[in-house]
Amino acid sequence: AQTVTQSQPEMSVQEAETVTLSCTYDTSESDYYLFWYKQPPSRQMILVIRQEAYKQQNATENRFSVNFQKAAKSFSLKISDSQLGDAAMYFCASTNNAGKSTFGDGTTLTVKP
Amino acid sequence: GAGVSQSPSNKVTEKGKDVELRCDPISGHTALYWYRQSLGQGLEFLIYFQGNSAPDKSGLPSDRFSAERTGGSVSTLTIQRTQQEDSAVYLCASSQNRGRANEQFFGPGTRLTVL
Numbered sequence: 001a002q003t004v005t006q007s008q009p010e011m012s013v014q015e016a017e018t019v020t021l022s023c024t025y026d027t028s029e030s031d032y033y034l035f036w037y038k039q040p041p042s043r044q045m046i047l048v049i050r051q052e053a054y055k056q057q058n059a060t061e062n063r064f065s066v067n068f069q070k071a072a073k074s075f076s077l078k079i080s081d082s083q084l085g086d087a088a089m090y091f092c093a094s095t096n097n098a099g100k101s102t103f104g105d106g107t108t109l110t111v112k113p
Numbered sequence: 114g115a116g117v118s119q120s121p122s123n124k125v126t127e128k129g130k131d132v133e134l135r136c137d138p139i140s141g142h143t144a145l146y147w148y149r150q151s152l153g154q155g156l157e158f159l160i161y162f163q164g165n166s167a168p169d170k171s172g173l174p175s176d177r178f179s180a181e182r183t184g185g186s187v188s189t190l191t192i193q194r195t196q197q198e199d200s201a202v203y204l205c206a207s208s209q210n211r212g213r214a215n216e217q218f219f220g221p222g223t224r225l226t227v228l
């Protein structure tokens with residue numbers, strides 16, 4: 001079984017500043033992937049970044065990076081140099097070997113100009 | 114290229130009626146997923162398909178919900194005798210296969226309102 005918890009329903013950040021979104025998870029799987037997805041208002045969900053649990057190196061995609069702490073089962077997302085277009089709902093997800101994904105409840109990010 | 118499409122985009126129905134929601138995945142994607150998203154909430158897993166078979170139906174909320182996939186492509190989610198609590202956005206996603214590493218590509222969703 002997998003559970004994913006996002007403890008911050010809402011976050012805000014000033015444009016050009018850095019923000020970190022939290023995610024903790026629990027799984028009985030020995031190998032799994034973790035994802036962050038972004039859902040802009042009235043737009044489709046898209047992938048932001050993914051991390052394989054076996055890799056110790058934190059994934060990075062341009063201004064987006066993760067802090068993966070496997071022992072603590074923590075997978076936070078850091079957004080650097082925040083832009084207005086980053087405003088969205090962000091979902092953390094865990095996917096097991098069978099391809100089944102469990103999503104958190106999401107964090108709504110507001111970017112202030 | 115074409116992404117995942119869903120139809121209708123909005124559906125308003127009366128309590129007790131049956132509804133069918135359609136999903137067209139990305140061509141060549143063998144895995145297909147259905148989720149339900151209530152207003153401002155996370156995604157609730159409903160069912161997924163690998164090809165035409167559904168190895169995991171554990172997320173279907175009740176026997177009023179069913180889904181099928183034909184030809185390894187289009188999928189239909191059917192809700193019988195709809196209830197007001199069925200009101201939500203129903204999202205479909207597809208991926209190249211069902212492996213854990215694969216990104217899911219989401220459709221725009223069908224917003225279902227049950228009066």
